[in-house]
Amino acid sequence: MEGVDHLAFERNKAQFDVDAMKIVWAGSSHALEVSDRMSRLVASDPAFRKDNRAMLGRKELFKNTLRKAAYALKRIIELRLSEEEASMLRSFVDEPAFTDLHWGMFVPAIKGQGTEEQLKKWLPLAQKMQIIGCYAQTELGHGSNVQGLETTVTFDPKTDEFVIHSPTLTSSKWWPGGLGKISTHAVVYGRLITDGQDHGVHGFIVQLRSLDDHLPLPGITVGDIGMKFGNGAYNTMDNGVLRFDHVRIPRDQMLMRVSRVTREGKYVQSNVPRQLVYGTMVYVRQTIVSDASTALSRAVCIATRYSAVRRQFGATGGNPESQVIDYKTQQARLFPLLASAYAFRFVGEWLKWLYTDVMTRLQANDFSTLPEAHACTAGLKSLTTSATSDGIEECRKLCGGHGYLCSSGLPELFAVYVPTCTYEGDNIVLLLQVARHLMKTISQLGSGKKPVGTVAYMGRVEQLMESRSDVQKAEDWLNPSAVLGAFEARAARKSVACAKNLSKFSNPEEGFLELSNDLVEAARAHCQLIVVSKFIDKLQQDIPGKGVKQLLEVLCSIYALFHLHKHLGDFLSTGCITSKQGSLANDQLRSLYSQVRPNAIGLVDAFNYTDHYLSSILGRYDGNVYPKLYEEAWKDPLNDSVIPDGFQEYIRPMLKQQLRNARL
Numbered sequence: 001m002e003g004v005d006h007l008a009f010e011r012n013k014a015q016f017d018v019d020a021m022k023i024v025w026a027g028s029s030h031a032l033e034v035s036d037r038m039s040r041l042v043a044s045d046p047a048f049r050k051d052n053r054a055m056l057g058r059k060e061l062f063k064n065t066l067r068k069a070a071y072a073l074k075r076i077i078e079l080r081l082s083e084e085e086a087s088m089l090r091s092f093v094d095e096p097a098f099t100d101l102h103w104g105m106f107v108p109a110i111k112g113q114g115t116e117e118q119l120k121k122w123l124p125l126a127q128k129m130q131i132i133g134c135y136a137q138t139e140l141g142h143g144s145n146v147q148g149l150e151t152t153v154t155f156d157p158k159t160d161e162f163v164i165h166s167p168t169l170t171s172s173k174w175w176p177g178g179l180g181k182i183s184t185h186a187v188v189y190g191r192l193i194t195d196g197q198d199h200g201v202h203g204f205i206v207q208l209r210s211l212d213d214h215l216p217l218p219g220i221t222v223g224d225i226g227m228k229f230g231n232g233a234y235n236t237m238d239n240g241v242l243r244f245d246h247v248r249i250p251r252d253q254m255l256m257r258v259s260r261v262t263r264e265g266k267y268v269q270s271n272v273p274r275q276l277v278y279g280t281m282v283y284v285r286q287t288i289v290s291d292a293s294t295a296l297s298r299a300v301c302i303a304t305r306y307s308a309v310r311r312q313f314g315a316t317g318g319n320p321e322s323q324v325i326d327y328k329t330q331q332a333r334l335f336p337l338l339a340s341a342y343a344f345r346f347v348g349e350w351l352k353w354l355y356t357d358v359m360t361r362l363q364a365n366d367f368s369t370l371p372e373a374h375a376c377t378a379g380l381k382s383l384t385t386s387a388t389s390d391g392i393e394e395c396r397k398l399c400g401g402h403g404y405l406c407s408s409g410l411p412e413l414f415a416v417y418v419p420t421c422t423y424e425g426d427n428i429v430l431l432l433q434v435a436r437h438l439m440k441t442i443s444q445l446g447s448g449k450k451p452v453g454t455v456a457y458m459g460r461v462e463q464l465m466e467s468r469s470d471v472q473k474a475e476d477w478l479n480p481s482a483v484l485g486a487f488e489a490r491a492a493r494k495s496v497a498c499a500k501n502l503s504k505f506s507n508p509e510e511g512f513l514e515l516s517n518d519l520v521e522a523a524r525a526h527c528q529l530i531v532v533s534k535f536i537d538k539l540q541q542d543i544p545g546k547g548v549k550q551l552l553e554v555l556c557s558i559y560a561l562f563h564l565h566k567h568l569g570d571f572l573s574t575g576c577i578t579s580k581q582g583s584l585a586n587d588q589l590r591s592l593y594s595q596v597r598p599n600a601i602g603l604v605d606a607f608n609y610t611d612h613y614l615s616s617i618l619g620r621y622d623g624n625v626y627p628k629l630y631e632e633a634w635k636d637p638l639n640d641s642v643i644p645d646g647f648q649e650y651i652r653p654m655l656k657q658q659l660r661n662a663r664l
């Protein structure tokens, strides 16, 4: 039934002000207004159609992406959109493209690592897209181990130039998005060599293609690396391969904020830490955390709406069958993901604040919070992307068979999202960085250095090693201090256990390798604590709107108690709670799910996604799923003709053969 809201009865059940929740989700009334306007602008423009992506071949798909990128830029200029509006518009176009790397990594790399002069020269060109750039770090042979990169950048004092060279096959740049077919420029990372001395990895701005005919410049070999996971999905992106054969660039194209090479060829380090060369990765990891909440909330919105529409079993006395959302098992799988989407939103907000704060400090030559920023961005990027990838797949299963159809929107969302577990740092490699930070923090406890920021709880480690939870009844788990106490004790005890075991090794690096599984678990426990504590902090703010804060409290408790239940072994084995307290947490969780149930549709409506953005028949706002699924099936190219191509050629003779055999 066209025009009927099949989910109206669910919307009427909501016990909170959905419009006020929309503001909390967006971050502010202003952010909601902009995102609402930009998402509708994209949704209402047929040029941004995306429902046919799974059917297109690679070349068609890619050309379509280029068309959309050019059209988006045209609209941004015509409508005189601000930077904020333009960035929102691009995100609602919802198609991985070279522009993501241009705006998301090339421009930030120049901003973060360039000198004032370099910013003045390159930023206007990049901002007007008179040049298009990518971020060329990873090579065929090395991605995680950045110090292992092999590309060489050798200073030639005779000509005042750098000579860039790919000395081996494994030194070929491999993966950079936007590189394969479109970028005119790249920030290339390679080993800086002056006067025969290797100074390690540094960044350089390199022109790759002619601005006249787009052909690769002399000495440069460049192309696309081929099809990736999923059909449409990430294949709209031209991830590329790049080789240099003694390519020369002027000396002033080395990004020289962290260190520089003088005209005489002298290597000079400035007073900023060398780790700032990795600064773009910190920036992007921070944005990936907020993006995780967006991707997970999309999947959860689809699965929640469909779970309210779908009915199976339980018809009694003329009543309809049960909505699958009423099954407790469905709730126990779905509602923690809903809670996680909100949790990641708030921890993403906090991480953005932390990053901005670090940047402000860096301007004033205060580098003290850089290790904290690195550990938090690395750890939270790892935690949220792993949980989101698993969560999207769980949402597909929550939608039963129909979740496997491309028209559910979930297969493509998964295929596009899942590489986030790998890019911008493999998730295990990043957790090991967090573990290093934790071990370093513990090793410095005796020196009187007070741990601050997210590791401040380590300053109370002696107390946390002894603490016992005082939860006596299920409702006690609603108390934020009970939850925080348990998560802090678990994280501290896991880290301390690792530190004790590490101290038994004469070679600490050997110990680190041997104990790496335990270290990863300790890092995960620490990151879960950060998410829980930032959700609790958020609830200390004034949050207006009928029932909004109460519902967020419910979601916060679900996030925490779900993880407590899931990792019960950890909490019990470290002795911070008893098995009785663990089972009380589970009782409380059941009651919390019942409180979410009437509000579930309202909570996903608060994400304010258009049907265009969701791109899912199962997640349609009006819940009109079955007629639309039926209609959609007939649009498949296979249904263009009653008899498919190939039938006469291959199947007809087979059938005739069988007929003959049958007659024999």
Ligand SMILES: CC/C=C\C/C=C\C/C=C\CCCC(=O)SCCNC(=O)CCNC(=O)[C@H](O)C(C)(C)COP(=O)(O)OP(=O)(O)OC[C@H]1O[C@@H](n2cnc3c(N)ncnc32)[C@H](O)[C@@H]1OP(=O)(O)O
Pocket: 100, 101, 103, 104, 105, 135, 137, 138, 143, 144, 145, 146, 147, 177, 275, 276, 278, 279, 281, 282, 284, 287, 288, 370, 371, 374, 422, 423, 424, 425, 426, 429, 433, 436, 440
């Ligand atoms: C807005 C739009 C957003 C995005 C764009 C859109 C779409 C994006 C789509 C795809 C983009 C994908 C792009 C990429 O993938 S780019 C390539 C990313 N590559 C990686 O992430 C590589 C991962 N590896 C590393 O980061 C490092 O090599 C390492 C694992 C950290 C190890 O480095 P190494 O030099 O060997 O370091 P250590 O010896 O372990 O550490 C030395 C010292 O430095 C500290 N450290 C390390 N990293 C950082 C950092 N980033 N910032 C600050 N400090 C750092 C480390 O803690 C240690 O400190 P100590 O005090 O212990 O000495």
Ligand SMILES: Cc1cc2nc3c(=O)[nH]c(=O)nc-3n(C[C@H](O)[C@H](O)[C@H](O)COP(=O)(O)OP(=O)(O)OC[C@H]3O[C@@H](n4cnc5c(N)ncnc54)[C@H](O)[C@@H]3O)c2cc1C
Pocket: 101, 135, 136, 137, 138, 141, 142, 143, 144, 145, 174, 175, 176, 177, 234, 239, 419, 422, 423, 424, 425, 426, 427, 428, 429, 432
């Ligand atoms: C879609 C996509 C887009 C990308 N875009 C870009 C881009 O724009 N620019 C760019 O420069 N790069 C890009 N990359 C590359 C990406 O950053 C790397 O692939 C990523 O950092 C992982 O590195 P790797 O491939 O070397 O993995 P590897 O390090 O080879 O990982 C393989 C396995 O080894 C394990 N491992 C590795 N080291 C350790 C260790 N020390 N301890 C324990 N286990 C370990 C990992 O956990 C993993 O299981 C992109 C990658 C993808 C998939």
